Amino acid sequence: MRVHQPGGSLTRVRGSDIEDWSWGTTRRRLGVLWRLTRRHRRRTFFSFFSLLTATAAALAPPLLAKDALDDAVKHKTGKELVLVIAIFLVAGLANWGMTYVETYMTGWVGERILADLRRELFGHLQRLSLGFYERNRAGVLISRMTNDVEAIDQLVTDGVTTLAQSVLLLTGTAILLLVLDWQLALATLAVIPFMSIASALFRSRSSRAYSEVRERLGLVTATLAEDISGMRMVQAFTREQLATENFQTVARSYRDANMQTVVLNALYFPFVSFLATLALAVVLGYGGYRYLQHPTHAALTTLFAFMLYVNNFFDPIQQLSQLYNTFLSATAALDKIIGVLDEAPDVVDRPEAQPLPHIGGGVRFEDVHFSYSRGGEVLHGIDLDVPAGTTVALVGHTGAGKSTIAKLLARFYEPTSGRITIDGHDLNDVTQESLRHQLGIVPQEGFLFAGTVGENIAFGKPDARPEEIVRAAQTVGAHDFILRLEDGYETQLGERGSRLSLGQRQLVAFARALLADPRILILDEATSSVDIGTERTIEQALRTLLSDRTSFVIAHRLSTIRDADLIVVLEHGQVIEQGSHEELLARQGLYTSLYGDWAAA
Numbered sequence: 246m247r248v249h250q251p252g253g254s255l256t257r258v259r260g261s262d263i264e265d266w267s268w269g270t271t272r273r274r275l276g277v278l279w280r281l282t283r284r285h286r287r288r289t290f291f292s293f294f295s296l297l298t299a300t301a302a303a304l305a306p307p308l309l310a311k312d313a314l315d316d317a318v319k320h321k322t323g324k325e326l327v328l329v330i331a332i333f334l335v336a337g338l339a340n341w342g343m344t345y346v347e348t349y350m351t352g353w354v355g356e357r358i359l360a361d362l363r364r365e366l367f368g369h370l371q372r373l374s375l376g377f378y379e380r381n382r383a384g385v386l387i388s389r390m391t392n393d394v395e396a397i398d399q400l401v402t403d404g405v406t407t408l409a410q411s412v413l414l415l416t417g418t419a420i421l422l423l424v425l426d427w428q429l430a431l432a433t434l435a436v437i438p439f440m441s442i443a444s445a446l447f448r449s450r451s452s453r454a455y456s457e458v459r460e461r462l463g464l465v466t467a468t469l470a471e472d473i474s475g476m477r478m479v480q481a482f483t484r485e486q487l488a489t490e491n492f493q494t495v496a497r498s499y500r501d502a503n504m505q506t507v508v509l510n511a512l513y514f515p516f517v518s519f520l521a522t523l524a525l526a527v528v529l530g531y532g533g534y535r536y537l538q539h540p541t542h543a544a545l546t547t548l549f550a551f552m553l554y555v556n557n558f559f560d561p562i563q564q565l566s567q568l569y570n571t572f573l574s575a576t577a578a579l580d581k582i583i584g585v586l587d588e589a590p591d592v593v594d595r596p597e598a599q600p601l602p603h604i605g606g607g608v609r610f611e612d613v614h615f616s617y618s619r620g621g622e623v624l625h626g627i628d629l630d631v632p633a634g635t636t637v638a639l640v641g642h643t644g645a646g647k648s649t650i651a652k653l654l655a656r657f658y659e660p661t662s663g664r665i666t667i668d669g670h671d672l673n674d675v676t677q678e679s680l681r682h683q684l685g686i687v688p689q690e691g692f693l694f695a696g697t698v699g700e701n702i703a704f705g706k707p708d709a710r711p712e713e714i715v716r717a718a719q720t721v722g723a724h725d726f727i728l729r730l731e732d733g734y735e736t737q738l739g740e741r742g743s744r745l746s747l748g749q750r751q752l753v754a755f756a757r758a759l760l761a762d763p764r765i766l767i768l769d770e771a772t773s774s775v776d777i778g779t780e781r782t783i784e785q786a787l788r789t790l791l792s793d794r795t796s797f798v799i800a801h802r803l804s805t806i807r808d809a810d811l812i813v814v815l816e817h818g819q820v821i822e823q824g825s826h827e828e829l830l831a832r833q834g835l836y837t838s839l840y841g842d843w844a845a846a
Contacts, residue, residue, distance in 0.1 A: 274579055277586070278401070281358045281365075292350035295343045296406065300413040302340035304421065307553035309333045311546045347406060355402030363394055366582060374591035375657035376618065384467025389585050392462050396578035404571045411561035411568070418558045425547050425554070432531045433555060436520045440562070443520075447513040448569070454505040455573035459581055461499035468495045517562065528555050591618075592659050592677065600679035604668045605633035606764045606795030608654065613663035615649060622661070623649055624818045631811065633668070636796045638809035640839060645815035647799045651767045654797065656680055667765070685763030687754050688770075693742025698727055699734035701742070701753055705761030717760040720789055723752035759790050766796040812836065 282289055309332055367390065378386075422430035472479065472488050479488050532548040610629040616622040624646050631637050639647040652658050653665060656672050665672045672680060685705065693701045702717060703709040714734065718724040726749055730736040742750045758766060788808075791798075800806055807826045814822040814829065814836045822834050829836035 270580075273583060274576060277579065277583060278358070281361050282354065284361065285354045285357055288350050288354050292347050292354060292406075293409070295347035295350065296409055297413070299340050299343035299347055300410055300417065302336045302343065303414065304417045304557070305336040306333060307550045307557065308421065309336065310553065311550035351406045352402050355398070355405075358401050359394060359398055362397070362582070363390065366390060366394070366585060369586055369588075372590055373588055375652065376591045377588060380618075382467040382471070384470035385463045386585070387470060388463040388466035389581055392466060393459065393578035393581050396459070397575045397582075399571050400575035404568055404575065407564055407568050408572075411564045414557060414561040415565075418554050418561075422551065422554050422558065425551055426532075429528065429532055429535070429548075429551060432527050433524050433551075433558075435527065436524045440517065440520050443513060443516055444569075447509060448573075451506065451509050451569070451573050452577075454502065454509060456577040456580070457502040458499070458506060458574070459577040461495075461502045463581070464495050465492075465499050468492055521562070524558075525552065525555055528552055592656055594676050595673065598674060598676045601667070601670055601675040601683065604670075604683055604764050607631065607633040607668050608765065608795060609666045610650070611664050611666070613653065613660045613665060615653060615658065615661050617658075622818065624653075624660075626663070627818075627820060629813060629820065629823075631795060631797075633795055634793055635810045636791050636798060636808070638798045638800060638806045638812045639815060640800070640806060640812060640836065641815035641821075642839075644817075646818040647815055648769060649818075650815075651686075651769055651797055651799060654765070655684060655686060655767065683764040684767070685758040685761050685765070686767045686769065687751075687758050693738055693745070693750055693753060695738060695740050697732075697735050697737055698730065698753065701738065702734075702756045702760055704757050709760055713760060714756075717756040718753075720759055721752055721755040723749070723756050726752070755787075755790060764794055766791065766794055768796065768798045768800065770799050814839070 370386065370390075419430070419434070422433065468491065472492065479485060528548070528551055532551060608629070608631040610627045613624055613627040614622060615624040627646075627650065639650060641647055649658075653660060654672075656677055659673065667680075694704070699711070699714050702714045706713075711734070715724065718727055718734075727734055727736075736744075738744050742753070745753070790796075798806075798809060806812060810825070811823060812826060812829055813820055814834070816835060822829055822832065822836050824832070830840065
């Protein structure tokens, strides 16, 4: 099941999903990382080879030190000692050089893995259907792209290397301890069961804690993004104090989640250090006792090397324990990212889907039913025949289904049953891209991107010439106010076009739609945010924009409705009436009532 948090974050609860250490989950995680890593196989292999060489060089010094002491106590000539020292230095240089190569290669591969992951995640987001974005908060998705990818950074650029090196050192040291003195090695390794129990307890509790940290961080980012985006409304309704208190609550929950990890770390890592000290005490006690029982030079030098290797043995355990924090944070973040990558588009082109040829614009709705994923049916058997070049006004009370019809026509959603055709082509049989190339949408509030005015007008036709951009702006009446801007068409707009008024943004949106020259145009209450003076300016532009193309207009303005060729009256997801303005008024039905309400407003 899913837990739908406020705003629709992507938290999933499936039994023990927060602490899912099943092989299937681990394989899924490794599969994602392997797919990203194999693009850089050669450098990854070279990095691993360097790691093996550096590890071998790191294991050599204690054994070399033992040989040097053996030579010294046996009163051999200095030649053997010089040779041992030379090998010792060569091992040190090899360790230094190979560590540098391995660090550089790992960092190179890691940064490219992160770049590939960001690109793959962003590309996947582009393919997801509109319904996904209506279910999930933008701030949570931003957190997936930023915070969660960043959490993986330390793992792929340093953590994997530390993991491999620590495991190799641990394995190599354990083998050498057993070779040097298997009895002393077994006595030393007696602390391992205690460490295993502590690690298992730490893992079970930390996995939940770090998953909670990732979830809370996503909510912090989402709350911050929404508050900044809605700052005008926050200040307009004097909600600053309440917004601050709400953010403090969310930030406090994030802090509390982090404190859980702090407490667990404070308990676990000192205990690991204590076990390392205990193991060293075992070596000194048991090894010293055995030396006192049988004092030999070999036993003494072996004990010296053994103590060095015991340090080598618990150092990687400490590193692995510290890496475990990084691992938990990274896997929690990776699970969140995989959750997004696992999301499938609601609308998918069929394998046999064909590009939609150039259309005239004749649209038919044939017994179309539709319901959103949650909730009852919102359209109940819509039948509508719109000839090419017709301007259709969709009217009705809020919730009647007007915007849903527009979304189905743009194929943001697919009908539950029935079908929609354009010039006889079923929309389910054509590709989404080819459909939307011939379809334009102007929403209630024209969304502008950061960039120049000219770039925003040319958004639907990036290769447009400057004169085409100017002509489109002139046609919709935007040219004059654009020239009054400090840099004209090269004026940089803020986020969402914040430097322009609502009416100016809408004029730019109209120019953008006109330049794209779609065969079917959808105006979703596109003039509702325009003042009366601006509306008069664009009335003629609208006539130009709507002429010779099929248009679906969702509007409450009388001027837009009266000029429509066909008015479709919707109520509770059904077509109640349709006809021209005069025909509907003559029927004295729902349209007459709506018209009276609009005229009185």
